Amino acid sequence: MRNASAVTEFILLGIPHTEDLETMLFVLFLYFYIFTLMGNLLILLAIVSSTRLHTPMYFFLCKLSVCDMFFPSVSSPKMLFYLAGNSRAISYAGCVSQLFFYHFLGCTECFLYTVMAYDRFVAICYPLRYTIIMSHRVCAILAMGTSFFGCIQAIFLTTLTFQLPYCGPSEVDYYFCDIPVMLKLACADTSALEMVGFISVGLMPLSCFLLILTSYSCIVYSILQIRSTKGQRRAFSTCSAHLTAILLSFMPVVLIYLQPTPKPWLNATVQVLNNLVTPMLNPLIYSLRNKEVKYSLRKVLEEMALIHEK
Numbered sequence: 001m002r003n004a005s006a007v008t009e010f011i012l013l014g015i016p017h018t019e020d021l022e023t024m025l026f027v028l029f030l031y032f033y034i035f036t037l038m039g040n041l042l043i044l045l046a047i048v049s050s051t052r053l054h055t056p057m058y059f060f061l062c063k064l065s066v067c068d069m070f071f072p073s074v075s076s077p078k079m080l081f082y083l084a085g086n087s088r089a090i091s092y093a094g095c096v097s098q099l100f101f102y103h104f105l106g107c108t109e110c111f112l113y114t115v116m117a118y119d120r121f122v123a124i125c126y127p128l129r130y131t132i133i134m135s136h137r138v139c140a141i142l143a144m145g146t147s148f149f150g151c152i153q154a155i156f157l158t159t160l161t162f163q164l165p166y167c168g169p170s171e172v173d174y175y176f177c178d179i180p181v182m183l184k185l186a187c188a189d190t191s192a193l194e195m196v197g198f199i200s201v202g203l204m205p206l207s208c209f210l211l212i213l214t215s216y217s218c219i220v221y222s223i224l225q226i227r228s229t230k231g232q233r234r235a236f237s238t239c240s241a242h243l244t245a246i247l248l249s250f251m252p253v254v255l256i257y258l259q260p261t262p263k264p265w266l267n268a269t270v271q272v273l274n275n276l277v278t279p280m281l282n283p284l285i286y287s288l289r290n291k292e293v294k295y296s297l298r299k300v301l302e303e304m305a306l307i308h309e310k
Contacts, residue, residue: 006165006166006167006168007092007166007167007168007170007185008091008092009089009090009091009092009170010089010090010092010095010170010171010172010177010185011088011089011090011170011171011172012078012079012082012088012089012090012172012174012175012176012177013088013171013172013173013174013175014079014082014083014088014174014175015174015175015268015269015272016173016268022083022084022085023083025083026080026083026084029076029079029080029083029272029276030080032072032276032277032280033072033076033080033276035280036068036069036072036276036279036280037069039280039282039283039284040065040066040068040069040279040282040283041065041069042283042297042300042301043061043062043065043283043286043293043297044062044065044066045300046293046296046297046299046300047059047061047062047065047293047296048062049296049299049300050292050295050296050299052292052296053292053293053296056119056134056139057116057119057120057123058293059139059143060112060115060116060119060139060142060143061116061286063112063143063146064109064112064116064245064282065282065283067105067108067109067112068109068279068282068283069279070101070105071102071105071106071109071275071279072275072276072279074098074101074102074105074176074275075098075102075175075176075275076275076276078090078094078098078176079175079176090172090177092166094177095172095177095182096158096162096177098176098177099157099158099161099162099177099178099179099182100154100155100158101154102176102178103150103153103154103157103158103179104150104151104153104154105150106150107149107150107153107154107204108146108147108150108151109150109249110150110204110205110208110249110250111145111146111149111150111208112143112146113208113212113242113245113246113249114208114211114212115142115143115145115146116242117211117212117215117216117242117246118142118211118215119134120215120216120219120239120242121215121216121218121219122134124219124222124223124239125218125219125222153200153204156200157179157197157200157201160193160196160197160200161179161182161183161193161197162182164183164186164187164188164190164193165186165187165188166182166185166186166187167187168187169185170185171185172185174267174268174271175268175271176271178271179197179201180267183197205250209250212246216239216243219239223236241285241286244285245278245282245285245286248278248281248282248285249274249278252270252271252273252274252278
């Protein structure tokens with residue numbers, strides 16, 4: 001890929017209209033980043049340390065926490081680096097890596113949300129056959145499948161973007177390398193590739209969303225058949241966290257990639273929310289309304305406090 005381009009590095013211009021706010025943004029984003037890493041690490045420790053949470057739902061939540069730790073790490077360290085007053089330059093290979101891992105982790109999470117919706121569908125609609133259908137082997141295949149197809153999608157989008165010649169200018173009108181801003185810098189006609197990318201980026205989340213919608217339509221129908229109000233409330237509560245996380249994950253994709261005329265300021269704001277805020281909120285969403293996770297988290301924190309005292 002590199003040989004096809006005269007450009008050896010790019011300059012990240014950062015978030016539009018934020019001149020003289022670098023110090024404030026550095027502190028704010030650093031706080032978000034640390035909180036995201038710590039929150040997801042605690043969820044991971046809570047699930048791993050509690051045998052009661054060794055079920056398919058929490059197995060997938062474990063993988064989501066791992067993705068949520070790596071996802072902001074694609075763009076945040078470099079952004080914090082230049083906000084601290086350092087160079088804004090990023091190598092060609094670094095730009096390729098950013099775009100690949102951003103879409104790999106993003107697509108993996110998208111597929112993972114779909115698998116988690118299927119898990120809830122089986123748990124609520126077929127409770128007596130749940131352990132048979134969602135066996136350890138099936139869970140492992142589904143988990144590996146999310147990463148495999150996420151990787152295929154990311155390879156396709158990265159190859160599509162960087163097969164183009166880049167001969168200048170090298171200023172990326174953004175704070176990390178993403179498809180819309182990179183296509184603007186290409187020294188070739190990108191209209192056909194923009195259409196292919198638009199279809200590819202739009203088709204994948206749309207397909208996942210339709211599968212999730214189908215799962216939850218069946219779930220709602222099954223819940224409404226429950227005669228006990230308490231039973232209905234309990235069933236809905238197990239799905240509410242997942243639905244909240246899905247909305248927070250899918251809305252940025254629609255706003256960024258499927259808008260007819262890109263708006264740099266809106267895109268940057270939504271991307272910051274998507275890259276930093278959503279992964280930070282996921283541990284809170286999945287723990288606040290879950291007694292078992294809260295109990296396990298409390299135990300982990302107590303053990304950490306005891307170790308610290310010693």
